[in-house]
Amino acid sequence: MDLILEKSILIIVIFSITLVIAMYSTYMERKVAAFLQDRIGPDRAGPFGILQPLADGGKMFFKEDFIPAKSERWLFILGPGIAMLTALMTSAVIPWGTSIEMFGRNISLQVADINIGILYVMGFLSIGVYGIMVGGWASNNKYSLMGAIRASSQMISYELAMGLSIIAIVMMNESLSLSVIAEKQDSWHWNVLYQPLGFLIFIVCAFAETNRAPFDLAECDSELIGGYHTEYSSMKLGFYLFAEYINMFISATMISTLYFGSYNFPGMHWVGDHLGHNWLAIIEVAVLFSKIIFFIFFFMWVRWTLPRFRYDQLMHLGWKVLIPLAIINMLITGGWMTYVWK
Amino acid sequence: MLDSSSSSYMPIVLQSIVALGFVGLVLVLVPMLGPKSKGSTKTDNFECGIEAQGDARVKFSVKYFLTAILFVLFDVEVIFFYPYAVNFKSLGSPGFLAVVMFVAFFLIGFFYVLKKGALEWEK
């Protein structure tokens, strides 16, 4: 019973943090875009426009929610539901810190420490494709359907390279569990130093999976109006857009956890010896979040730097470049560790 | 430490209940907040302001189908690598050679697919 209470509180805290970060990512996106384009960005709602996401959220809540006459009603409502559900479920296996000792118990800062952690994330990534396909089909609109088929083809193509690039890390750590991978990246032994090619492949696939520029062909305005979310309004559209930001947050978290040392930082043992266990845990959480925010900023930075890819260039990159590269990465890592690095 | 029993999945069930509750609540309650009005042109599908012609169900190119099939095959290959990667050190050299042979067969298939041009996307 105690365990259920403890986990429930942790789940609700993580949910709230996820939703708040996703909300403020929308604000950050506009501010970063403004900064890169040499203008100011939103600054009317509250000081420096801080209350802008609340205004946007309120607008979406109170808009009229209509369902087009020719669409299939239940599938239309199900689409954004699936997108949001898969986005929220992925955060269950991520280690947010080591553990906190409170009330005489050792509360671990990871919701579920299962021993197939990475595959759980990959599984929910595969399910996330359905949110887009069902939404595009249910709209009964040529543009939505074209956008949905293109977006889902893009997502499944880049899933393969993503799965392949992680194998080298699993080889190094001999475990699929994210907590073990995070623990082994002690101090400054971050995985990016050992797997630079894997990191590059993973980050390109993360861009493609979240449908972010330069891979955002599925929802660009000039070609397909809104793509698979053309016919959606009010909170259903809100769910699709929100799910995209939550996916971006989770991708940034995965990149930090797998390659950039998760909650570890150089000098952490000195801090642990001098300040105690709980303070170390809190500083670790803060370090993890600063890495995540840096990567979210990186996502937005790339959006306004690179032009959008054409669809055939995108598929060429995913199938003919990234998959062979990831396989070569895996073979080189395997060969090196078997024959050279005894 | 790492718990290998199936009881470590219980928090996932909890999280799914919370997530389903949140999503269901918003999808049911929020449409009641907005105004409602009826109008025939409003509920027609959007096609850049032109009258929509015919159904959305037009035939698509078979390239998408090929992409999906190849995705299934490569996904299963990726899945085979994970048990190997977890036992990497204890399987040593014979295991590595077995995987190299596996990858070689797959690359033969991949080159066949590339040469046949199944992954070519015309502009």
Add this chain to the structure above:
Amino acid sequence: MSEYLFYFLAFVSIFAALLVVTAKNPIHSVLFLIVTFFAIAGQYIILNAQFLAIVHIIVYAGAIMVLFLFVLMLLNLNKESEPVKSYLMKGIGVLAGCLLALVMVAALHKSTMSPALGNPNEDIGLVGNLGKVLFKEYVVPFEVSSLLFLSAMIGAVMLGKRDPKIEPVNEITN
């Protein structure tokens, strides 16, 4: 506790499977099949076959069902284009179903329940142990399966590629 969970998941999987067969819209069938797969994956987790559960989700619900959905969307099914079956065919179908039920009842009628084989090792479903067994004892079937995949790739390309000289291109390509 795990008994209640088992009964709940079993009920969900059978109910969803029945809905797969009886749904009018093929897209609804696919979605109910995905629900069935999730229920079966839950059963695998109860038996501590964790790797099998997650692979079931990734490959079946995540890859093969996506393929099915693509095919359904390509096929462009409409109510008007469905062929109407005659009463003779429907009668023969009912007869075949009844015969199958008869055979199954006859087969189970005289059988006895043998005790279930005890699990030699509780942890056999974990990735580590599965990997050891796969690569030490079953290496040859592993290599043979890669040949199966090779033949599947060749078959898929043969079926999918049109010969541009025979069939002119007249569909929406991108």
